[in-house]
Amino acid sequence: MASDGLHSPTFPEHALLTCIARHQLGESRTAKLRGLLSCSLDWNYLIDTARTHGLIPLLYRQLSSVAADYPDIPIATLRQESLENCQSVLHLLSRLSEVLAIFKAEQIPVLLFKGPLLSEIAYGENSLRQAGDLDLLIAIKDFDRARCALERLGYQMTPPLTKRQERAHLAFHCEIQFQRDNGFTVVDLHWSLSPKAFPFALRVEEFFERAQAIVIAGQPAYTFDREDLILFQCMHGAKHYWSRLEWIGSLAEIVRRQDVDWPTVIARARATRALKVLALGFYLAKSVGDVAIPENVLRTLDPDGAINQVANHTLESLFNPIEIEHESVMAIRKNFSIMDRKRDVVASLLRAVFVPTLSDWQTISLPTSLHPLYYALRPPRLVKVYAESILRRTHDSAQPLTAMLPRT
Numbered sequence: 001m002a003s004d005g006l007h008s009p010t011f012p013e014h015a016l017l018t019c020i021a022r023h024q025l026g027e028s029r030t031a032k033l034r035g036l037l038s039c040s041l042d043w044n045y046l047i048d049t050a051r052t053h054g055l056i057p058l059l060y061r062q063l064s065s066v067a068a069d070y071p072d073i074p075i076a077t078l079r080q081e082s083l084e085n086c087q088s089v090l091h092l093l094s095r096l097s098e099v100l101a102i103f104k105a106e107q108i109p110v111l112l113f114k115g116p117l118l119s120e121i122a123y124g125e126n127s128l129r130q131a132g133d134l135d136l137l138i139a140i141k142d143f144d145r146a147r148c149a150l151e152r153l154g155y156q157m158t159p160p161l162t163k164r165q166e167r168a169h170l171a172f173h174c175e176i177q178f179q180r181d182n183g184f185t186v187v188d189l190h191w192s193l194s195p196k197a198f199p200f201a202l203r204v205e206e207f208f209e210r211a212q213a214i215v216i217a218g219q220p221a222y223t224f225d226r227e228d229l230i231l232f233q234c235m236h237g238a239k240h241y242w243s244r245l246e247w248i249g250s251l252a253e254i255v256r257r258q259d260v261d262w263p264t265v266i267a268r269a270r271a272t273r274a275l276k277v278l279a280l281g282f283y284l285a286k287s288v289g290d291v292a293i294p295e296n297v298l299r300t301l302d303p304d305g306a307i308n309q310v311a312n313h314t315l316e317s318l319f320n321p322i323e324i325e326h327e328s329v330m331a332i333r334k335n336f337s338i339m340d341r342k343r344d345v346v347a348s349l350l351r352a353v354f355v356p357t358l359s360d361w362q363t364i365s366l367p368t369s370l371h372p373l374y375y376a377l378r379p380p381r382l383v384k385v386y387a388e389s390i391l392r393r394t395h396d397s398a399q400p401l402t403a404m405l406p407r408t
Helices: 012-020 026-037 043-052 056-064 075-105 115-123 140-152 163-172 204-209 226-239 245-257 262-271 275-289 295-301 306-316 329-338 342-354 358-363 373-397
Strands: 111-113 134-137 156-158 175-180 185-190 212-216 219-223
Touching: 012 026, 012 043, 012 056, 043 056, 043 075, 056 075, 075 115, 075 134, 075 140, 075 185, 075 219, 111 115, 115 212, 115 245, 140 175, 140 185, 226 245, 226 262, 226 275, 245 275, 262 275, 262 295, 275 295, 275 306, 275 329, 306 329, 342 373, 358 373
Parallel strands: 111 219, 134 185
Antiparallel strands: 111 134, 156 175, 175 185, 212 219
């Protein structure tokens, strides 16, 4: 890690995005930002990459403070995108009020997380994360009632599942989407915090027992307590191999803004077999976000320094343009190094290879009587996906080096 705690990517566009990925820059980061703005920047590439990493609102916020001195900054473009994001957040919050009201009427306990709420917790403003969807956590026993409540509001489960598929999905996976407004409004309904293919042993019931009260969109609601939120953010980032810079930035801001109970978060990580997951998240937050993580905490979580090396590799590949299937064996292989137990590695691999997912059901349509065949058809379908991926990579690697650089 760099001595000043700030990772230094190769391209100035990447360095600039890493620099702005926080709520307040401070003097040193502002000086670094000004230095980077003096470089020759590919603004189309930079904005596209910022969008991919969920950083458009933060990019606009940080650049607007210095835009008067740098006429090349396309500040009007960023302002327009940020305004559209604010409008999308307001739309989501209005829909959230409706959902909370009907869940309350139906006496369905629910926890909110991610989305605009995470932006509020991490940055103190609900529109500094790119709007996506609304994430709700319920107990699995309440799934049918929650689905009916959402359907009364005009939402439809997407994709639609047969009863047999739904039972399998509830057993092995953790969420499904409900959409309305022609797909413009999306509710991600969760009954678990991770799929069986990525073991995370903290029970949903424990999150409800420790939930903290909040107010969002003028409505009282509940969300994760501080230590559960930190642990979940580390797990969520690891599950998706930390492929978005904003995830690191928001974790760093949560740790910075909260009075973390370090022994408690370590104890919960140990109980959930997520010590390495927590260590990786803390290393990334320390490097990208200048967060002060106590050295004794890092030594406890990573006594041999192995996860520190994983963090270095994660940062080096953060802007890698190669696409990887989120539910693929390759993605899970990347996470093997941060699973605490070897048996979880084996279970994760087997589930990823054999347990059908939404994409299998959408790709291959079988009658209910032949549902067990999905378990046999998934491995050859994965082989086909990987073969196509290898061919694409082979083709890409054959391109001239200049074609792979971010600037034209």
